[in-house]
Amino acid sequence: MSYDPIDHDFERGMENRRQILGDEWVNRSVANATEFNAEFQNLITRFAWNDIWGRPGLEKKTRRVIVLAITMALSRWEEFELHARAALLGDADTRLTPDEMKEVLMQAAIYAGVPAANTAFTHAQHILREIGAQIGYPLAPLLPANTCHPGIGREGATTSKPALHYSVRAPRSGKAPRHTVVLSHALGCDLTMWDGLANLLAADCRVITYDQRGHGSSDATAGLTTIAELADDAARLLRELDSGPVVWIGLSMGGMVGQELALNHPSLVAALIVANTTSAYPEAARNAWQQRIETVRQQGIEAIGDAVMARYFNDQFRSKHSATVTRFRQCLVNIDPAAYVACCHAVGSVDTTARLSQIVVPTLVIAGAQDQGTPLVMSQTLCESIPNAQLIVLENASHLSAVEQPEAFAQAVLTFMVGL
Structure with missing residues (x-):
């Protein structure tokens, strides 16, 4: 032994x-x-x-x-x-x-x-x-009042009117940002819809999120508006923040704004990612938007809440993630009806198809296979009309694909950005 x-x-x-x-x-x-x-x-x-x-x-x-x-x-x-x-x-x-x-x-x-x-x-x-010097972290003075929550960013509002509420996340790497990224939300939502993706991208990018006019904490305006005016809003926000050319990520209405921004303010856009969006609606869909406007005017936003959630999210998601659906519904119904109507008019009357060939920046189009609001054919039109645009279709995703399929959406964005 x-x-x-x-x-x-x-x-x-x-x-x-x-x-x-x-x-x-x-x-x-x-x-x-x-x-x-x-x-x-x-x-x-x-x-x-x-x-x-x-x-x-x-x-x-x-x-x-x-x-x-x-x-x-x-x-x-x-x-x-x-x-x-x-x-x-x-x-x-x-x-x-x-x-x-x-x-x-x-x-x-x-x-x-x-x-x-x-x-x-x-x-x-x-x-x-x-x-600190040995590990590349020399301690620098910083006033407590000058700090912000890294998962929210430094909040502010434009000095130009209507005032737009925004948040800026600095890159957590502490280095110069790889890109400046702007995230633009859908109709009836606010900048919080992007929290997950914004914090992911802020690892090495400067990330700007903002509330469209009449949404969240941004000012509303009297009368109807257009996508071009919303793009002008975005342009003055970026100029106030001295952003330089940005990677624009917009979903639904945010994607429409991104198209107009790239067309009307091309020096501000380095790359374009548009999701669950369109360049124009057929006549029947335009009529449906007008019907929605009339319903809100007569009965308030609460009257369309359930129908909008059914378009935002598929049945399976709504049954498994009821708290998320409730949060988005609350965000929707808290919008001033006149402000919502103004942006409904902008979305329903979008018309950039004939000009899409003028967009020359790298472009990614993301579609939801189950999206009823902006069906796949609309994304295909975008991809065919914008030179060298790429198309990715997310399975089991409806209109708010970034919320329903956050990992797949983020992977599509990150993969595209590697080549920028």
């Missing part, structure tokens, strides 16, 4: 310990071991660093987050500082960026308490002052 003299649990634990805390700290700890604490060092190496850190059920980066949150909650500041420093300097696969660590401490503040988070930020900032 042979005997293996190597304690493999200890060696596996030591390997994990070195990977997470770094050789320098582990070597110092081992060198400082004595006959009093050596057995304890052996214990934690085998049980903490092998039995727990060696389990494949969670990524080591996730385990770093857990340790930081727990040591903060328990006010174990020596241990917290050890793991905070190690997390910032760790291997690429397990390292936390300073922004990721900030998110850990922000969330832990809610569950462990603000006093604990206050101390944790003090310790973490002390470490960053030491190693």
Whole structure:
């Protein structure tokens, strides 16, 4: 019978310990071991660093987050500082960026308490002052009043009238934006319909979302309006924000505005993504828009709420995601009826088909296979009329395809943008 003299649990634990805390700290700890604490060092190496850190059920980066949150909650500041420093300097696969660590401490503040988070930020900032330059994160002064929620962006309103409410998300990379992207919503919605895609694109892009006139927190105007006027709204917004040429992503009414913007203000558009939209409606559909206008004028928006939701979302989505449908319905019915009528007129009278050949920027057209409001044939017309336009059809998607199929929609956008 042979005997293996190597304690493999200890060696596996030591390997994990070195990977997470770094050789320098582990070597110092081992060198400082004595006959009093050596057995304890052996214990934690085998049980903490092998039995727990060696389990494949969670990524080591996730385990770093857990340790930081727990040591903060328990006010174990020596241990917290050890793991905070190690997390910032760790291997690429397990390292936390300073922004990721900030998110850990922000969330832990809610569950462990603000006093604990206050101390944790003090310790973490002390470490960053030491190693910030080493990891490319030199601490710069910033007034608390000048911060904004990264998942919402910095909000504002145009100084020109009608005032348009907007939000700007800076790229989270901290680098110059790869593109400036504008997201333009559908009739009856507001800028929140783009939250998911906006936050995804803001990883390395500057992202602008805004409320069309009469929607959300933007001003309404008297009388009817046109898509060309809505495109002029977008142009003055972009000029106020000094955006330069943008990647325009518009759905339904937002896609119509994008067409007019590319035609009437071509210097502002670098690329165009239009989804669930059209360049014109046939006579029967124009009449249907007029009927909708008359219904809203006589009975209010509530009278069309259910019918609009049935066009926005297919039956399966409405049954599985009733809360989302309710949220969009509430957004719709809260719009001022006159403002809604004004934009209904703009959408119903859209007419850019004969001019589409003048759009020369890279263009992607996204269609929903189940879209009743703007059927596939309308997207095909766009794709055939705009030079070199690409067409992607999303299955199981109706009119608000970006909401029904967010992953597929985002993948279509990201794939297209790779080539820009």
